[in-house]
Amino acid sequence: MNSLDFEYVNDKIQNFSSVSERLLKINVHTAYSIIRHCLFVPKFTYVLRCSHLWKHPSLLLKLDSLIEDTLSSVLNIRFEERSWTQATLPIRHGGLGIRKISSVSLPAFLSSVHSAQNLIDSILTPSLGAIEAAHCTEARNVWSLTCGNTDPPSNPCSQRQWDEPLCRLVRNSLVDTSTGTADRARLLATAEWESGLWLQALPSPSIGTLIDNSTFRLAACLRLETITNVPHRCRCGAMVDSYGHHGLSCGRSAGRIPRHASINDVIRRAFVSVKVPAILEPVGSARDDGKRPDGMTLVPWKLGRPLVWDATCVDTLAPSHLPGTSSCAGRAASAAEDLKRRKYATLGSSYIFEAFGVETLGPWGPSARRLYKYLGSRLIDATGDQRAGQYFAQRISIAIQRGNAASLLGTLTIGSDLGDVFYLL
Numbered sequence: 358m359n360s361l362d363f364e365y366v367n368d369k370i371q372n373f374s375s376v377s378e379r380l381l382k383i384n385v386h387t388a389y390s391i392i393r394h395c396l397f398v399p400k401f402t403y404v405l406r407c408s409h410l411w412k413h414p415s416l417l418l419k420l421d422s423l424i425e426d427t428l429s430s431v432l433n434i435r436f437e438e439r440s441w442t443q444a445t446l447p448i449r450h451g452g453l454g455i456r457k458i459s460s461v462s463l464p465a466f467l468s469s470v471h472s473a474q475n476l477i478d479s480i481l482t483p484s485l486g487a488i489e490a491a492h493c494t495e496a497r498n499v500w501s502l503t504c505g506n507t508d509p510p511s512n513p514c515s516q517r518q519w520d521e522p523l524c525r526l527v528r529n530s531l532v533d534t535s536t537g538t539a540d541r542a543r544l545l546a547t548a549e550w551e552s553g554l555w556l557q558a559l560p561s562p563s564i565g566t567l568i569d570n571s572t573f574r575l576a577a578c579l580r581l582e583t584i585t586n587v588p589h590r591c592r593c594g595a596m597v598d599s600y601g602h603h604g605l606s607c608g609r610s611a612g613r614i615p616r617h618a619s620i621n622d623v624i625r626r627a628f629v630s631v632k633v634p635a636i637l638e639p640v641g642s643a644r645d646d647g648k649r650p651d652g653m654t655l656v657p658w659k660l661g662r663p664l665v666w667d668a669t670c671v672d673t674l675a676p677s678h679l680p681g682t683s684s685c686a687g688r689a690a691s692a693a694e695d696l697k698r699r700k701y702a703t704l705g706s707s708y709i710f711e712a713f714g715v716e717t718l719g720p721w722g723p724s725a726r727r728l729y730k731y732l733g734s735r736l737i738d739a740t741g742d743q744r745a746g747q748y749f750a751q752r753i754s755i756a757i758q759r760g761n762a763a764s765l766l767g768t769l770t771i772g773s774d775l776g777d778v779f780y781l782l
């Protein structure tokens with residue numbers, strides 16, 4: 358890299374710094390979306406692919422520090438080493454999807470040089486013989502050294518294929534060094550695809566997917582296990598630690614009822630969108646104890662039978678669920694769905710019953726996934742938008758996070774000052 362390139366990179370860093378300061382003046386969800394889609398790595402992709410920036414650790418460190426400082430300020434989160442490592446993983450691996458430049462630079466360069474090799478061959482090989490792009494062998498050796506016995510990508514032009522083994526290494530290392538069952542359960546849960554849907558939602562107030570500052574920040578803290586509040590006594594009398602987890606499973610959890618209502622409303626609206634009228638709490642389909650299911654379609658859903666559903670959200674980190682959730686992601690949601698099915702066994706064959714079990718940290722149960730699959734494909738058919746199903750799932754994910762935030766904030770006793778207890782913006 359010559360001096361001009363260094364100058365260019367340093368100019369970019371200056372630009373990033375000035376933009377970062379302005380992000381603090383807007384909504385956190387919007388700022389996060391800008392960082393993820395338009396700043397740092399997305400803005401720097403061309404440089405990463407066309408230069409051997411991966412060989413310049415001081416520049417990488419400078420850029421990574423800027424990303425960390427920006428995200429830390431926007432989210433008002435103080436990152437520890439583990440939480441920062443997790444945050445910089447892709448969303449599908451449990452991170453926030455804000456990648457470090459140092460993580461992306463090598464896969465970007467490798468995929469780029471392999472993509473250009475055919476062109477290099479056609480131009481230079483006839484006159485100069487076989488020539489490989491500069492630094493290519495060295496980059497491949499560095500990658501192989503890091504990834505151990507992993508085979509090189511089947512498609513070396515794919516940046517994702519070079520990146521994926523590196524991401525898996527980091528994620529597995531976090532899981533292997535987890536500090537306890539709760540930490541392990543959290544890491545397993547956050548790597549499920551449903552748990553990161555709220556991070557992929559478009560911050561749009563007109564379609565109800567803009568997440569307010571406090572909710573977004575608390576959701577990020579729960580995902581990364583960073584400190585949310587000063588330890589205090591909950592309304593129920595139990596102590597709330599600095600991570601606020603007690604609020605999620607508290608018997609007097611303030612977010613449970615609005616979260617439940619919100620999830621059911623999203624499901625009912627989805628049915629209405631596919632021209633299947635549905636109502637909440639239908640009369641005439643009560644179970645033995647007199648309780649009614651959460652919703653029912655008013656016209657047959659399948660095989661001439663209406664669909665009845667019942668939603669539930671259980672806490673991934675509740676002590677009673679930890680043995681299951683720390684061994685397999687989504688185990689608590691799955692168990693909750695089984696329980697619902699047993700309770701509604703008396704509904705008989707006149708209805709199709711689907712339990713919709715989700716967890717506070719995001720995973721869904723198998724029945725919820727099945728209903729999403731049906732509804733998602735019907736939504737795509739009805740709207741012609743290939744992402745319609747995804748939007749439905751994102752709304753469920755946002756409803757869970759809003760409920761979580763209400764649950765955490767609801768641990769505050771009457772008369773306490775919110776700003777004295779929670780590290781909000």
Ligand SMILES: [Zn+2]
Pocket residue numbers: 591592593594595603604607608609768
């Ligand atoms: Zn409590």
